[in-house]
Amino acid sequence: MRRYERFIAEVRLGRQLVRAHCVNPGRMEGMVVPGARVWLSEAPGRHLPWTWELVELEGRLVGANTSLPNKLVGEVLRQRLLPGLDDATAIHAERVFGRGHRVDFLLERPRGDHYVEVKNCHLVYPDGCGYFPDSVSERATTHVEALTRLVKKGVPATVVFTLQRDDAVLLRPSALHDPKFASAMRRGVKAGLEVRAVRLVPSLEGIAFDGEVPVDVRGSDVELTRSWSAAYDSTSGWVRKDGRIAGRAIPPA
Numbered sequence: 001m002r003r004y005e006r007f008i009a010e011v012r013l014g015r016q017l018v019r020a021h022c023v024n025p026g027r028m029e030g031m032v033v034p035g036a037r038v039w040l041s042e043a044p045g046r047h048l049p050w051t052w053e054l055v056e057l058e059g060r061l062v063g064a065n066t067s068l069p070n071k072l073v074g075e076v077l078r079q080r081l082l083p084g085l086d087d088a089t090a091i092h093a094e095r096v097f098g099r100g101h102r103v104d105f106l107l108e109r110p111r112g113d114h115y116v117e118v119k120n121c122h123l124v125y126p127d128g129c130g131y132f133p134d135s136v137s138e139r140a141t142t143h144v145e146a147l148t149r150l151v152k153k154g155v156p157a158t159v160v161f162t163l164q165r166d167d168a169v170l171l172r173p174s175a176l177h178d179p180k181f182a183s184a185m186r187r188g189v190k191a192g193l194e195v196r197a198v199r200l201v202p203s204l205e206g207i208a209f210d211g212e213v214p215v216d217v218r219g220s221d222v223e224l225t226r227s228w229s230a231a232y233d234s235t236s237g238w239v240r241k242d243g244r245i246a247g248r249a250i251p252p253a
Contacts, residue, residue: 003032004239006246009052011038020050022238024066027247029123029134030232031055031064038064039204054202062122063164063202069120070104072200072207073160077105077116081209082196085114085158101146103157115150115157117143121171121197122164125228130168130197130213131220132161133178134236135247141181148188158194159185161215164202171197171215176225176250185217226250 001010009022020040039054052064080086090108097103105116121132133140147157161171173182189195199210229250237247
C-alpha cells in the first residue's frame with residue numbers, strides 16, 4: 001500500500017494491514033507501486049515480522065530483497081557457474097582489506113587471491129538495460145575505488161552485478177543517478193577491474209541462475225534516462241515521518 005520511513009512497507013495481507021521490513025535502502029525507482037501484488041516472507045518474533053521479498057511489475061516478478069544477492073552469488077561461485085572464477089579452491093565471505101574496506105568474497109585461486117564485490121540492480125529501462133545505482137551511492141563508489149587501487153597493484157578483482165529479474169539484456173552504470181560512480185567504474189575498468197552481470201530470476205519456487213549479460217561502462221544518454229526516470233518518479237521513494245516524500249526526484253542537470 002505504501003512505503004514509509006525508508007525501511008517499512010505497509011501491505012494488505014488478506015483483511016489486515018501488516019508492516020514488512022523493506023531491506024532496500026535506496027529509492028527503489030519504479031518499484032513502489034501502490035496496489036501492486038507483493039510477496040512477503042515470515043520472520044516470527046522480530047519487531048517487523050515480515051520481509052518484502054518480491055513485487056510483480058507488469059506481470060514480471062522482481063526481487064525486492066537486497067540482502068539476497070550476496071548469498072546468491074556465493075552459491076553461484078560455489079557451483080562454479082561463472083567461467084574464469086570457477087577454479088577457486090576456497091571462498092571466504094566478508095574479508096577486510098586495504099584501509100579498512102570489506103569485500104564480499106575473497107577467492108583463493110591457483111594463481112593467487114581474487115576479490116569479488118557484489119552489487120544489486122533492479123532498475124531496467126525501456127531500452128532493456130539495467131542501470132545501477134538508482135540513487136547516489138557513495139558506498140558503492142568507495143568500494144570500486146578501493147578495488148581499483150588493488151588491481152593497480154596487480155591484485156585481480158571483479159564487481160559482479162546481480163539482476164533479480166529476467167528482462168535485462170545489458171547493464172550500465174547510471175551517469176544520471178550517480179555520475180561519480182559511473183566515472184569510478186570507467187576508471188576501474190581502464191585499470192583492469194573486471195565487471196560482470198548475472199541474471200538471477202525469481203519465481204515462487206525459487207531463484208534461478210539465468211546466465212550473464214554484457215556490461216557497458218562507456219556511459220549512458222543522461223537526458224534520455226532522465227525522461228525515463230521522471231516517468232517512474234511517482235513510484236519511487238518513501239514517506240518520511242513528517243509526511244513529506246523522500247527519495248523521489250533526481251536532481252536537475
